[in-house]
Amino acid sequence: MARELDHHCPDCGQERTFYRAAATELHLGQKTKWYCPECGFGFVRIDGDIDSTASA
Structure with missing residues (x-):
């Protein structure tokens, strides 16, 4: 799995x-937490299908 994402x-x-x-395996698939080093x-x-930024 990649450690960087644009x-x-x-x-x-x-x-x-x-x-x-962080990354962990769930019954829905792999859950991955990503962060921006510029602003946090x-x-x-x-x-890869469900993205929490879509709900923001």
């Missing part, structure tokens, strides 16, 4: 490189 950061307002903070914004992805 993703839009809503706090910074631009594309940033997020870093993986974090989000969760589950199995």
Whole structure:
């Protein structure tokens, strides 16, 4: 699994490189926590399909 992810950061307002903070296996798939080192914004992805930034 990659340790870096390019993703839009809503706090910074631009594309940033997020870093993986943690990962664990759930019944839904792999849950991965990502954070922006520039501002500290974090989000969760589950199995690459479910993204918590969509609910923000």
